[in-house]
Amino acid sequence: MDKREFKDAMYSGLAKMLKALANPARLELIDLLAQGEKSVEGLVEASKLTVANTSQHLQVLKNNNIVKSRKEKQYVFYSLSNNEFLDLYHHISRYGLSEIAELERTLVQQRTQHHSCNAVSLDELELMMDDDNVLLMDVRPAVEFGFGHITGAISLPADELKSQLCKLPRDKEIIAYCRGPFCALSDDAVELLSSKGFKVRRLDEGYPEWKLKQLETTKTE
């Protein structure tokens, strides 16, 4: 193996993995799988994709060791291969949000429209968690809450929110969170709740980012 062969092998291998990531549909699937395992059916329902197309994209991710699958009955459940990938994906999306002007602009527009500009960061949340006047609300589907959620959060899926308004406290500050920065569930929740007069803000990030942060802090302790 000469110098050129070595470089070609290394750069091609890295590019191959990046190609697997460089597709909007697959990025959306990754965000969904970051919440916990899902069947193809479940992914189809949560994304805008067709069944065959979803399956194909999943094969690409699987061939690059980004997701793994297990079969149960007639269903195939996919999940992210490991936390190392989740960490990489987090770095990539964070870079995109802070360094790609177009993404920044779109995000601000979305947040402005939903009155969720005053988002809370994970660090701020940590300081607020001991406060009894703060209610942390997970607006993802109940299954995703079941696979894991931020400690201390209650589950109130976005589509049930409207019917449960009367049960929410008006004196507390509500923090809504969802799948992550690209997810609009908590924007919708903030828009609805603030229009009804609740004190509410969204969490800037989502459950996967919190989970990563937990992993980091438990590692260094």
Place this chain on the structure above:
Amino acid sequence: MDKREFKDAMYSGLAKMLKALANPARLELIDLLAQGEKSVEGLVEASKLTVANTSQHLQVLKNNNIVKSRKEKQYVFYSLSNNEFLDLYHHISRYGLSEIAELERTLVQQRTQHHSCNAVSLDELELMMDDDNVLLMDVRPAVEFGFGHITGAISLPADELKSQLCKLPRDKEIIAYCRGPFCALSDDAVELLSSKGFKVRRLDEGYPEWKLKQLETTKTE
């Protein structure tokens, strides 16, 4: 802007940037530019690409704000846009090296072939730097050394190494470093020096990784 439009815009924007990265030739250019600015000519010389092809790839990187350019006389000098990108690229390549089995295998093969398996990490290097019996050697071209190098290193470009052997100490442990994990310059140096009986190892990473680490430590101090 509805939910779907928002997601599409965000995921497409991120995918666009990843597409710019997902090409072996462009990754090589990035590694070269991570050493400091270079003209198109300089990049052509250091890569296997043709002039027009190099220029085209540079446009792609520029359109994604990964590199910037400045013109001086008839030359156009390119460089990485900012350290945030360098940090992202570092995370990506580190993931590739530790999580893509094929890359790991290729790297081990390369290192074995050049007797450079016993590489030193940046952390280890830090502990060794005060030791007078250690000689840190930068085997990149002199221009790249000029743009920045690890503190305490001497410059001895790989192509001049053979003629300078007599000037090297046989009692010290030599640590050779180059552009980074995908660069073979220090592998060649280690192979040559160890065949001549010198005590020599390569640094696992290269100058850009050291620079990033410096940035991090100065930031937290």
Place this chain on the structure above:
DNA sequence: TAAGTATTCAATAGATTACTTGAATATGTG
């Protein structure tokens, strides 16, 4: 101003990718 050099542009062909459609496979249920 003419000639030379560095870089970019434009056009092309071949390869790869994305999405759709319809069929095939596999598993579970009546």
Place this chain on the structure above:
DNA sequence: CACATATTCAAGTAATCTATTGAATACTTA
């Protein structure tokens, strides 16, 4: 066993990407 459901496979088309070629542009220097 027949039928329904979940997933994958295979084929086809449109779009995109890559590298090459040759020309165009821009700047420098004689």
